[in-house]
Amino acid sequence: MLLILPLLAGYLLDLLLGDPEWLPHPIRLFGNLIYKGEKALNKGFNRLLKGALLSVVLCIAVFCCFRYSLQWLLSLHPALFGVVSTIFVFYGLANKTLIKEGKKVFLVLHEEGLEAGRKQLSRIVGRDTSALTPQQIRIAVLETLSENLSDGVIAPLFYYAIAGVPGMMTYKMINTLDSMIGYRNERYELFGKFAARLDDAANFIPARITALLMVLVSGSRRSLQFIFRYGHKHKSPNSGYPEAALAGIMNVRFGGPNIYHGKLVEKPFIGCNDRMVQPGEIKTATGINQKVTGCAVLIISLIFYLISVH
Secondary structure, three states: OOOHHHHHHHHHHHHHHOOOOOOOOHHHHHHHHHHHHHHHHOOOOOHHHHHHHHHHHHHHHHHHHHHHHHHHHHHHOHHHHHHHHHHHHHHHOOHHHHHHHHHHHHHHHHHHOHHHHHHHHOOOOOEOOOOOOHHHHHHHHHHHHHHHHHHHHHHHHHHHHHHHHHHHHHHHHHHHHHHHHOOOOOOOOOOOHHHHHHHHHHHHHHHHHHHHHHHHHHOOHHHHHHHHHHHHHOOOOOOHHHHHHHHHHHOOOEOOOEEEOOEEEOOOOEOOOOOOOOHHHHHHHHHHHHHHHHHHHHHHHHHHHHHHHO
16 A cells, blocks of 8 residues: 555555646756766767766665665654645656647647747757748657656656656666767767667567557557567667557658757658648547556556455
8 A cells, every 4th residue: 555555645645646847846956966977977088988887876765765764754654645645746757747748739839930939849859840831840749758758757667666756766767868868969979878778778668568558448459560560670779669559540650850959860760641630639548648657557556456355
């Protein structure tokens, strides 16, 4: 119950509240630590080693901090442990905010026009949005919903299942490291390489679980076919699997060339049906996200329960 109740309560809080901008968030603290470490270490010689050292130290520090803090709270009173665990499960999940931002892009594009839609999309993607068409904007949202369902929801839940809140928060540090320094450019090519590879390794299993859960909740045979046909063709070792699953569910084509940080990046196509995505289809994608998240929470709760009774 000390693992199940915080999981269910944290999930419900995310479902209701998302990530209010006024609320302090541990990811901001993680970001500040990474920023200061990068500023101090990303210069001179041995940048690869320095970047790896920063990543390892921060991950170990986060795990130990949460493990021993929660252990201390549990020794004081189980209720304290439960409340604090619930808060950090809530912080660890990003489903509500992801869905809200995706819906907002579709809404702004429909009601305020192309330029407003491009600007709104730029809040949630790394690609250059300044020349995207309405179709490309909608495809970008769908790709983002599927990819971030994996690394923003299912991966944190996966590591919660393995190591509780300390595991979940350590994963969030890995993911934050990748999002801040895991780029292939002059500044981060060496310093962020270890962080990028660590994130790839951490997401390897969750990405594939996400794709299979998407097949499960949709009952789409085409989605399963797309996973095997296109999942491995993506430049990322992980992102292609949930993207292929959603492309199969919606029978639409994802991928293709895009501009990231001023450079043209050739991405393989996922699917072959280059049909127009309609404004109302955002409901299909967000519905999949909701079902997959709820399904994962229930499965993990059931596993914890079965372990406890045996």
